[in-house]
Amino acid sequence: MRPDFAKCVDGLVPVIAQDVQSGDVLMLAYMNEASYDETLATGRAVYYSRSRKKLWRKGEESGHVQKVDSIYVDCDRDTILLKVEQIGGAACHEGYKSCFFRKITPEDFEIVGERVFDPKEVYQS
Amino acid sequence: MRPDFAKCVDGLVPVIAQDVQSGDVLMLAYMNEASYDETLATGRAVYYSRSRKKLWRKGEESGHVQKVDSIYVDCDRDTILLKVEQIGGAACHEGYKSCFFRKITPEDFEIVGERVFDPKEVYQS
Numbered sequence: 001m002r003p004d005f006a007k008c009v010d011g012l013v014p015v016i017a018q019d020v021q022s023g024d025v026l027m028l029a030y031m032n033e034a035s036y037d038e039t040l041a042t043g044r045a046v047y048y049s050r051s052r053k054k055l056w057r058k059g060e061e062s063g064h065v066q067k068v069d070s071i072y073v074d075c076d077r078d079t080i081l082l083k084v085e086q087i088g089g090a091a092c093h094e095g096y097k098s099c100f101f102r103k104i105t106p107e108d109f110e111i112v113g114e115r116v117f118d119p120k121e122v123y124q125s
Numbered sequence: 126m127r128p129d130f131a132k133c134v135d136g137l138v139p140v141i142a143q144d145v146q147s148g149d150v151l152m153l154a155y156m157n158e159a160s161y162d163e164t165l166a167t168g169r170a171v172y173y174s175r176s177r178k179k180l181w182r183k184g185e186e187s188g189h190v191q192k193v194d195s196i197y198v199d200c201d202r203d204t205i206l207l208k209v210e211q212i213g214g215a216a217c218h219e220g221y222k223s224c225f226f227r228k229i230t231p232e233d234f235e236i237v238g239e240r241v242f243d244p245k246e247v248y249q250s
Binding site: 001009014016018022024025027028040070071072073074075076079081092093094096099100101102103104108109112 | 126134139141143147148149150152153165195196197198199200201204206217218219221224225226227228229233234237
């Protein structure tokens with residue numbers, strides 16, 4: 001059983017990363033077939049960066065890798081759910097545990113996420 | 126604060142539906158701007174069906190609607206997280222609580238999800 005990459009736009013399957021302990025949804029990213037195979041082989045989340053157009057070994061710069069606990073495919077085989085242990089405690093490049101740190105409100109939004117690190121200190125570009 | 130529909134392929138933003146009580150990831154679907162606005166207005170999840178090319182009022186056939194508890198956008202404003210109460214207990218058209226009922230194993234896969242209903246009894250087509 002493999003995801004059906006051919007079915008997805010540009011061969012990229014959306015991947016939901018979920019914290020295996022807390023159940024928090026951390027982020028959505030994409031995998032092509034090569035990144036999926038590397039994820040299986042290494043036990044660490046490897047995505048495909050649509051902006052940089054290359055494999056994205058999550059955490060290769062920040063050290064905040066995602067150790068894969070388990071992998072699920074959905075009924076249509078066109079979405080992946082990864083349960084992960086997020087090293088460093090933050091999945092988001094803005095320093096929050098989860099990329100979904102903004103809750104929509106009738107007025108606008110509120111920050112509900114927990115900031116774990118200051119991006120300026122982690123990413124030296 | 127709104128999702129950035131213009132940024133997404135065909136104006137469709139991926140939406141992760143998560144059970145607000147259990148934290149289970151239920152499904153991934155897509156919203157266009159009209160479905161997002163109807164979701165906000167009605168408090169029920171309305172998606173855009175890419176296969177049927179029209180608004181998909183989740184549960185309109187099965188009665189298994191999703192009551193929206195809260196809505197989150199990610200750092201890039203190109204993914205939505207919906208926390209929902211899944212009426213009927215099953216989000217998947219195959220009768221499972223979650224569409225992610227198959228866990229990948231080294232051999233193949235195993236069914237780990239809980240089947241709540243028999244699709245043949247719910248969908249009379």
